[in-house]
Amino acid sequence: MPIKVLVAKPGLDGHDRGAKVLARSLRDAGMEVVYTGLHQTPEMIVNAAIQEDVDVVGVSILSGAHMTVFPKIMELLKQREVEDIVVLGGGVIQEDDVPKLKAIGVREIFNAEASTQDLISGIERIVAEYGRDRTRREAAGAR
Amino acid sequence: MITHRVHRDLARAISGVENGIVELASALATLRAQGHGGAEHRAEIIGITGPPGAGKSTLVDRLIEGFRAEGQSVAVIAVDPSSPFTHGAVLGDRVRMQRHAGDAEVYIRSMASRSSGGGLAPATRDAVRLAEAAGFDIVMVETVGVGQVELEVVAVADLIVVVTVPALGDGVQAIKAGLTEIADIFVVNMADRPGANRTAIDLKQMVRASVREIPVLQTIAQDGTGVSELLSAIVERRGEDDTNAVRAVRFEVVRQARDRAVAAALAALDSPDAAAVLERLRDHELTRNDAIDALLTILGGPVHAH
Numbered sequence: 001m002p003i004k005v006l007v008a009k010p011g012l013d014g015h016d017r018g019a020k021v022l023a024r025s026l027r028d029a030g031m032e033v034v035y036t037g038l039h040q041t042p043e044m045i046v047n048a049a050i051q052e053d054v055d056v057v058g059v060s061i062l063s064g065a066h067m068t069v070f071p072k073i074m075e076l077l078k079q080r081e082v083e084d085i086v087v088l089g090g091g092v093i094q095e096d097d098v099p100k101l102k103a104i105g106v107r108e109i110f111n112a113e114a115s116t117q118d119l120i121s122g123i124e125r126i127v128a129e130y131g132r133d134r135t136r137r138e139a140a141g142a143r
Numbered sequence: 144m145i146t147h148r149v150h151r152d153l154a155r156a157i158s159g160v161e162n163g164i165v166e167l168a169s170a171l172a173t174l175r176a177q178g179h180g181g182a183e184h185r186a187e188i189i190g191i192t193g194p195p196g197a198g199k200s201t202l203v204d205r206l207i208e209g210f211r212a213e214g215q216s217v218a219v220i221a222v223d224p225s226s227p228f229t230h231g232a233v234l235g236d237r238v239r240m241q242r243h244a245g246d247a248e249v250y251i252r253s254m255a256s257r258s259s260g261g262g263l264a265p266a267t268r269d270a271v272r273l274a275e276a277a278g279f280d281i282v283m284v285e286t287v288g289v290g291q292v293e294l295e296v297v298a299v300a301d302l303i304v305v306v307t308v309p310a311l312g313d314g315v316q317a318i319k320a321g322l323t324e325i326a327d328i329f330v331v332n333m334a335d336r337p338g339a340n341r342t343a344i345d346l347k348q349m350v351r352a353s354v355r356e357i358p359v360l361q362t363i364a365q366d367g368t369g370v371s372e373l374l375s376a377i378v379e380r381r382g383e384d385d386t387n388a389v390r391a392v393r394f395e396v397v398r399q400a401r402d403r404a405v406a407a408a409l410a411a412l413d414s415p416d417a418a419a420v421l422e423r424l425r426d427h428e429l430t431r432n433d434a435i436d437a438l439l440t441i442l443g444g445p446v447h448a449h
Contacts, residue, residue: 030229032231033231080151
């Protein structure tokens with residue numbers, strides 16, 4: 001089954017060309033990509049991730065607001081009991097902040113140097129390790 | 144009352160059937176066990192279809208707004224096309240519906256069409272049943288942008304709104320054949336564009352011969368013009384007759400019968416008898432037509448020599 005990814009652009013950041021290019025690349029890699037547009041609040045991102053039941057939320061931030069946006073997203077995922085949705089970060093994120101983000105549960109950060117191929121293989125690896133297993137476990141439980 | 148927990152449990156139920164992990168019946172049972180809705184709960188199911196770029200998603204956004212104003216909860220299943228080459232998909236219908244993202248009484252689910260060519264995804268029908276069982280009052284199904292023959296939505300919806308735009312080719316050429324036969328309501332969207340009246344008149348003439356009245360409305364989904372008239376037309380259709388149920392059941396029976404026939408044909412082709420026929424075809428002992436006849440005989444069961 002295809003990997004389902006939400007590509008999210010939070011906050012005031014007004015550029016989404018990168019996110020659209022990314023969405024297309026992931027599609028070409030055989031993934032089902034939900035794109036929600038610009039100016040997403042953490043609440044909107046988490047609601048969309050839940051309704052769409054994605055494997056992965058990819059959050060792209062260029063504005064420097066990552067240390068406020070990610071904690072909020074992680075907190076909401078926990079509140080709604082969907083912590084098993086994998087969160088990945090991308091964009092412009094200072095190296096010092098990477099361990100802090102990982103400590104609150106962001107699974108991986110892809111900085112500006114990461115190629116699209118890095119991202120695709122990263123998502124595939126991480127989902128194989130942490131992702132779809134959830135759905136399978138629940139399905140087994142339901143039977 | 145719809146909660147975020149309903150969203151989560153419904154979302155996972157849909158994924159389960161979409162990915163072939165659970166059967167619909169057990170997904171429904173799980174939802175029940177989780178305390179959502181009730182088996183008897185019935186939703187009104189509205190199909191929104193029409194050519195690509197006609198403004199279906201924007202119109203759905205407006206209809207959500209209208210139904211919410213009446214206090215009704217709304218689920219949307221929005222289908223976008225999968226690539227036939229990579230099987231990937233970009234699902235962008237939510238972009239137009241973002242202002243409802245914080246409303247717990249609104250659930251929006253994007254689906255990739257996957258292997259289906261009928262304007263819906265293979266699991267759309269099941270997803271609608273699940274959303275209904277989860278307790279939503281209205282379930283809207285937005286098809287992929289369709290041409291004339293992707294009519295699967297008739298097997299799912301109680302009421303079908305066909306959306307078109309002015310001056311699409313020669314008058315209403317683009318929606319001539321199949322789509323006009325399934326519409327309960329026609330909407331000419333982007334009605335501020337040149338040619339809107341002409342398109343509406345063409346459509347009205349086309350539906351004049353119909354057994355019952357099919358409203359032809361004009362909207363500008365972008366700013367909401369005409370949406371209240373569309374909502375009234377939908378309300379008026381409620382409980383009118385069961386024509387659509389008859390149509391839906393016929394369509395679904397044919398579809399399932401076809402699926403079964405295809406499965407039976409594929410199984411017959413895998414049989415040793417068929418392999419022998421194909422072997423003789425390969426060895427030039429049979430013509431193609433003889434091979435087809437022989438294989439159809441195998442499919443139809445043993446036929447005695449005459």
